[in-house]
Amino acid sequence: MQWFRKCRLQCLVKLTVIVGSLGLLSLIIKVNTGNGSTHILNYDWLEYTDADGGPERACNCSAILQGDEEAVRQAKILTITKEFRKSIQIPDDFYTSEAQDCRRFKLKRKYLTMPLSKEEEDFPLAFSIIVHHKVQNFERLLRAIYAPHNIYCIHVDQKSAVSVVSAIKAITSCFPNIFLAKRTESVTYASWSRVQADLNCMADLYNSSIKWKYFINLCGQDFPLKTNLEIVRMLRSFKGENSLESEKMSEGKKERVNNVFKIVDGHPKKTGEKKEKPPFDLPILSGSAYIVVNRGYIRSVLEDSRIQTLIEWAKDTYSPDEFLWATIQRMPGIPGSRWPHVKHDMTDLNSHARLVKWQWHEGPQGSLEAAYPKCEGTHNRGICVYGAGDLPWLLEHHHLFANKFDTDFDAIAVYCLEKYLRQKALSDLQSITLFPLKMW
């Protein structure tokens, strides 16, 4: 706490000097410190420093972000070192006890407790986050996307360990705008329950008093590539359009919707029964479970009777999350949707929702057959779990979020990315608030 008191004192002195001599009130931002609000000028203390970092601080993030081969190599060696792997583990109970004192927890973890700009405050976002384990990943993701004017629904899997549930409950109870989904599911991979978990959060978010503009769904292993301000600016530029993968379904995937599936021993299995045609002869399109959609799209999902019929039809298919949102996105009349014609198809690389490196699309640098360079981390279910060496590639993209990150595998990738984003958010803040007319 001492450093914080010191900062407040310094800041107040600076404030007095500036207000007294220049009257530049626009430079002031309001920070709620818990015991009344204090105006401070200096937000350097919100930067993530090496002192806040764990063992990851041993690496050189600026060199890694520049693609320095030696720095990436050193980071890679660190991530496979036994002691390092052990030292980055944080038990769930740690979060449960740390978050007992919310004020201290938020300060220590440097959560942003004020909107950084009016532009962001005027454009609130709704997030649905589906988690079942890896509390450290979840908390770092939450911290990276948290803003006090947004709203967050967290769906914790019914099957989650007790320690995971209590850690996430403790963390989320520290924030008035983060809540746990009212209804929870036991999520089975590739089954309807995955969609239902998002639907539960969609209903809760839509029913909240915050009139958010866009909805973004995430899982615990996603991480943003953009600051909240950058996300807001990108979304405003969409002018109401949604951004998600939605394209012609490949022949190989068609069996997912041509057959009836049932959960057997925790996995969806074909029953042998053929599925009837989709309602209204809707063209079923292929896409991702992860979407960026406007409020009207969510209203339609919850209220449009055609979609209720489609939902009932989709419940016994394989991986409905990977066609339902994509199909709704091409239904005429849905806010922000695209016309069903093939010319309006959108691939995952063209959408903004999620950047994923699929193993079978990777290839050597410069290969025309490959969609992207090789994964610098490891693979999980054919998807790249990013290593520090993937960061320069990730940051070249326009996507708002990328998948997958895993602090158990490469905490340095997360560390360098979170540091970069916070630094960017604070430096953009300087340029906003230095603008003398931008007083609020």
Ligand SMILES: *[C@@H]1O[C@H](CO)[C@@H](O)[C@H](O)[C@H]1NC(C)=O
């Ligand atoms: C980290 O890398 C940057 C850029 O390559 C370099 O300028 C800096 O000196 C390095 N820092 C340390 C502590 O090695």
Ligand SMILES: *[C@@H]1O[C@H](CO)[C@@H](O)[C@H](O)[C@H]1NC(C)=O
């Ligand atoms: C919305 O909230 C109200 C008041 O809390 C509740 O009565 C209603 O059932 C909710 N609706 C939905 C769709 O969750």
